[in-house]
Amino acid sequence: KNIINLLDLDIVSEKPYDGLYCYQELIDYDLARVIHSSVQLSEFHIKSFLYQILCGLKYIHSADVIHRDLKPGNILCTIHGNLKICDFGLARGVSPQFFQGRTVSHITNYVATRWYRAPELILSHKNYSKAIDMWAVGCILAEFYGRKPIFMGQDSLHQVSEIVKVLGTPSREDVIKYGSSRAWEFFSPPKPQYKKIP
Numbered sequence: 001k002n003i004i005n006l007l008d009l010d011i012v013s014e015k016p017y018d019g020l021y022c023y024q025e026l027i028d029y030d031l032a033r034v035i036h037s038s039v040q041l042s043e044f045h046i047k048s049f050l051y052q053i054l055c056g057l058k059y060i061h062s063a064d065v066i067h068r069d070l071k072p073g074n075i076l077c078t079i080h081g082n083l084k085i086c087d088f089g090l091a092r093g094v095s096p097q098f099f100q101g102r103t104v105s106h107i108t109n110y111v112a113t114r115w116y117r118a119p120e121l122i123l124s125h126k127n128y129s130k131a132i133d134m135w136a137v138g139c140i141l142a143e144f145y146g147r148k149p150i151f152m153g154q155d156s157l158h159q160v161s162e163i164v165k166v167l168g169t170p171s172r173e174d175v176i177k178y179g180s181s182r183a184w185e186f187f188s189p190p191k192p193q194y195k196k197i198p
Helices: 031-035 043-062 119-123 131-146 156-167 172-178 181-187
Strands: 006-012 019-024 075-077 083-085
Touching: 031 075, 031 131, 043 083, 043 131, 119 131, 119 156, 119 181, 172 181
Parallel strands: none
Antiparallel strands: 006 019, 075 083
């Protein structure tokens, strides 16, 4: 119930309108509009919204699908406060049964809107997991409280800098786990070292 409903499909052959048309339910707002409005968000609202996002995400992940572009603009909100995850244009299935003879790593690492992009997508070329969607949910949760995105990088490396300023510089062991020279170079001295902010 927390995912946009597909109501009907239609194939149109008449040019210039030819193509596949997907009819979905009409929802009043998106979550970005709600967060950046003057509406006061109580603790109850935030808990309710977060719970609905997690319910929708659990359903998506249970089907071995990663959304890969979760952000407030891709979560629709009815006037009654019901949330629906939408925009599956970057979503990918990761079920091993559909990757015989190939690995899941063939799906691109350039996913997710930058401000909600997990650091492993920026710093590593290794496989990523459903955890990248959970990272985005954490960013959305912070946005509920701050009423603006928590990590607003101007490019990929600035994005990592913004994350590190809040979460602190990762340990050498964590940097090694990324398995990428890009991560090693980014965190090596004389780069500034940051402490975690509670």
